[in-house]
Amino acid sequence: MENRSEDLAGRERGGRSEMPFSSPALTVLGSTGSIGTQTLDVARMHGYRIKAMSAHSNFRLAEEQAREFLPETVCMTDEKAYRELKARLADTDIKVTAGKEALCETAALSCDMVINAVVGMVGLEPTLAALNAKNRVGLANKETLVTGGELVEAAEKANNVDIVPIDSEHSAIFQSLMGNRGNKIEKIILTASGGPFFGYNKEQLKTVTMEQALHHPNWSMGRKITTDSATLMNKGLELIEAVRLFDVTPEQVEVVVHRQSILHSAVEYEDGAVIGQLGVPDMKIPIQFAVTYPKRLPSCSRKLSLFDVGTMTFERADEETFVCLAEARKAIAKGGTAPTVLNGANEAAVALFLDGKIPFYRIGELVCECCGSVPWNGDVTLASIAQSDAAAREYVMSRV
Numbered sequence: 082m083e084n085r086s087e088d089l090a091g092r093e094r095g096g097r098s099e100m101p102f103s104s105p106a107l108t109v110l111g112s113t114g115s116i117g118t119q120t121l122d123v124a125r126m127h128g129y130r131i132k133a134m135s136a137h138s139n140f141r142l143a144e145e146q147a148r149e150f151l152p153e154t155v156c157m158t159d160e161k162a163y164r165e166l167k168a169r170l171a172d173t174d175i176k177v178t179a180g181k182e183a184l185c186e187t188a189a190l191s192c193d194m195v196i197n198a199v200v201g202m203v204g205l206e207p208t209l210a211a212l213n214a215k216n217r218v219g220l221a222n223k224e225t226l227v228t229g230g231e232l233v234e235a236a237e238k239a240n241n242v243d244i245v246p247i248d249s250e251h252s253a254i255f256q257s258l259m260g261n262r263g264n265k266i267e268k269i270i271l272t273a274s275g276g277p278f279f280g281y282n283k284e285q286l287k288t289v290t291m292e293q294a295l296h297h298p299n300w301s302m303g304r305k306i307t308t309d310s311a312t313l314m315n316k317g318l319e320l321i322e323a324v325r326l327f328d329v330t331p332e333q334v335e336v337v338v339h340r341q342s343i344l345h346s347a348v349e350y351e352d353g354a355v356i357g358q359l360g361v362p363d364m365k366i367p368i369q370f371a372v373t374y375p376k377r378l379p380s381c382s383r384k385l386s387l388f389d390v391g392t393m394t395f396e397r398a399d400e401e402t403f404v405c406l407a408e409a410r411k412a413i414a415k416g417g418t419a420p421t422v423l424n425g426a427n428e429a430a431v432a433l434f435l436d437g438k439i440p441f442y443r444i445g446e447l448v449c450e451c452c453g454s455v456p457w458n459g460d461v462t463l464a465s466i467a468q469s470d471a472a473a474r475e476y477v478m479s480r481v
């Protein structure tokens with residue numbers, strides 16, 4: 082089989098990828114966010130050490146976390162927040178650093194796993210820095226794979242070090258591949274909650290509010306990914322993420338709306354068997370599994386009761402209304418930096434929406450207009466990614 086399950090089976094036999102269970106040292110990038118704080122909850126429960134962490138603007142929470150977990154280094158990417166945190170931690174031995182370069186240096190500090198939970202394509206370079214330093218990566222930051230999937234794959238190979246996905250769907254697929262060495266994948270079933278506006282038509286999307294968009298039915302997450310879930314761009318980014326992680330074609334990824342978020346995704350094999358992973362919607366489960374893989378440890382998460390769930394439903398996504406998903410399919414089919422253009426347009430449009438500068442429905446329109454206008458590059462390098470990202474953002478800003 083020309084896909085990921087070959088590698089997975091190799092890892093299952095143990096060896097280089099196993100985590101030391103006594104007390105692994107984690108570096109948490111984006112420690113103040115939704116995934117970051119839940120990673121620290123898992124670390125607190127199991128007594129994991131925190132080697133280093135990073136945050137952007139939330140120096141108050143970063144200070145609290147630093148005093149509790151006593152990392153060697155905290156990197157603040159926002160200059161003002163850096164100065165605040167440095168002053169606040171002056172009575173400790175904790176080193177406080179600033180800026181994008183320092184973020185990469187933090188990712189490269191030797192540790193057992195770097196959890197990358199920053200939001201946006203700023204996560205790409207620290208992911209590469211971690212892999213190049215031979216650190217395993219637990220990856221929540223999907224924008225890394227959307228923009229620089231090829232570079233990440235090359236760094237994984239060159240350094241003989243792995244990425245374990247944290248995104249719940251990709252963790253489910255990863256788990257569904259375990260024990261299936263040499264078996265051909267027919268397709269991947271990528272489940273989607275459908276977000277708060279499932280069933281709406283284009284007219285109805287014109288009147289939705291920010292408050293409605295930020296109220297996800299099943300998951301509590303950061304504002305950017307919650308908005309992406311409402312536009313279905315999140316599923317588009319995840320489709321690209323699945324193609325990158327599991328070496329399948331976009332056509333092999335079937336998006337299925339499953340409102341209850343209990344089946345987190347599945348793999349169909351050529352004999353027709355479908356193997357999936359189920360559980361309550363709680364990100365601590367995939368976060369902990371990324372750290373303990375291939376083993377499992379007790380967790381503080383609620384257990385699944387199928388009696389309480391009662392009914393599970395499966396429906397098609399409406400890609401005519403939720404244009405971002407269709408646009409993501411087009412971008413991955415084009416290849417090169419086309420997914421970077423898609424992502425850059427989306428990051429810019431979502432930021433405008435969250436600032437109250439554009440209505441919800443304009444996000445999809447701007448993404449589609451941008452992908453149809455901004456040229457993409459066939460060569461994927463850090464320079465071409467940066468150039469395509471900047472061009473996409475500039476295009477979106479020029480339309481507002």
Ligand code: NDP
Pocket residue numbers: 110111112113114115116117135136137138139140158197198199200201203221222223224247248249300301302303304305306364
């Ligand atoms: P949040 O917005 O809650 O947290 C983002 C983190 O990144 C914060 O620590 C924030 O710092 C930091 N950050 C923000 N801007 C920058 C920047 N320019 N440079 C460096 N760091 C920055 O996001 P989530 O935790 O929800 O999501 C993180 C990633 O995980 C995203 O890629 C998302 O798609 C993915 N993911 C999230 C899931 C979830 O349940 N939340 C599920 C699956 C995937 P500060 O707060 O200090 O400003």
Ligand code: MG
Pocket residue numbers: 248249250319
């Ligand atoms: Mg997900």
